[in-house]
Amino acid sequence: MNVRRRSSRSRLIATAAATTAGLLALSACGSSDAADGKGGKLDVVASFYPMQYLAEQIGGEHVNVDTLTEPGVEPHDLELSPKQTVDLANADMILYLKDLQPAVDKAIGQSGVKNTIDAATLTELEEHGASEDHEGHDHEGEDAHGDEGHGEEGHSHETESGADPHIWLDPVKYAEVAEGVGEALQKADPDHAAAYKKNTEELVGKLEALNKDFTDGLKNTETKTFITTHAAFGYLAERYGLDQEAISGLSPEAEPSPARIKELQETAEHDKVTTVFFETLASDKTAKTLASDTGLKTDVLDPLEGITDKSKGADYLEVMRSNLTALQSALGAK
Structure with a gap:
């Protein structure tokens, strides 16, 4: 009886070992x-x-x-x-x-x-402008990210190196x-x-075709400056010779300081800005606040961090072309 039990136990151990070896071999596959x-x-x-x-x-x-x-x-x-x-x-x-x-x-x-x-x-x-302190949310240990010298409140979108992602x-x-x-x-x-x-x-x-459309479509415009709630468009602005002005960050609670509102009002008047852009995945509160205070229009400029039912297009290429149309309208493309 004891011999049979030991024999049975040995077979179970051998079977388990073989199974384990097989699983290890599978996990090692490329x-x-x-x-x-x-x-x-x-x-x-x-x-x-x-x-x-x-x-x-x-x-x-x-x-x-x-x-x-x-x-x-x-x-x-x-x-x-x-x-x-x-x-x-x-x-x-x-x-x-x-x-x-x-x-x-x-x-x-x-x-x-x-x-x-x-x-x-x-x-x-690349880095797109030096950081600058603004009133609002203080995230200790984070650098505010902005473009053309204007920082963002709320979330920091810089990489550890300070570059724009x-x-x-x-x-x-x-x-x-x-x-x-x-x-x-x-x-x-x-x-x-x-x-x-x-x-x-x-x-x-x-x-490449999309790049050509942007290059041709934004070559001749009445102004080169656009205002957006989220400083996500630094690469786009640099590529096509535009100037991005960001209000603040992505936090729905973040609001631009009175000093920042005044600065943007002056920029809007000086650079003939017509539109304040907001995005699909974040609050439009800051954009509407500034637009109301400056008498400007609002429109969507989508940073394409996600596609939803509110997106002006079904995929990357469609939404980017919607962005191009919005920029052409806001900048007075000829």
Whole structure:
């Protein structure tokens, strides 16, 4: 009896050991093997919409793309759920923009996923104007970020280096990121490298056409200055020779100081500004306050951090062209 029990126990131990060895072998497989077990598709997790769009456009039918930032959620404030953390750890590839979403950066560092692509490393980040203190929310340890010398209240959108992370709003820089993402997918899934290369070239071509539309459409305008609640458009302004004036940050509670309102009133009069822009994912309170005080119109200039039912377009290209139309109207394009 004791011999049979020992024999049975030995067989159970041997079976368990074999199962464990098998699981370890599976977990050690490369991304192509992982894709083969999922209908031949790579599981790509994107941190927020601009990264999601690249993964979907370049990956095409060969990837499954999940985004950590659901439509309507302000990406800077994202907190991950336990399920999202698990999904992140099980991803074949993670595409994100470092320093934009602290919760995502932390989770990626703990995920153990080797294929992590930081979009900030695929193009050159720049600073857009020195910081300047304004009245309002005081975030100790954070630098206010602004453009052309004007800071933001509320959230700080600078990277740790002080650079502006909003690279996707410049079609040229976004195209550079797209090329890097395409190369990363080709290396991660060489069986479909030709498709990724083709999709990358097609997307870059569309972004080049978008850049030409912006260049031509904003070449001759009555004014070069636009006012927006969120200083997200530094790259766009620099690319097309415009001047961005930001009111404050993204916090719905943040309001411009009386001094800032006066400064913007003077700028609006001097530079013949007609419109104060607000965005879809943040409060329009500050924009309407300034517009009311200065007798200006309001309109939407979308920083494209997420697509919702309120977005003026179904995807990146459509919304960017809506932004172009709004800027042409506000700046008096000829």
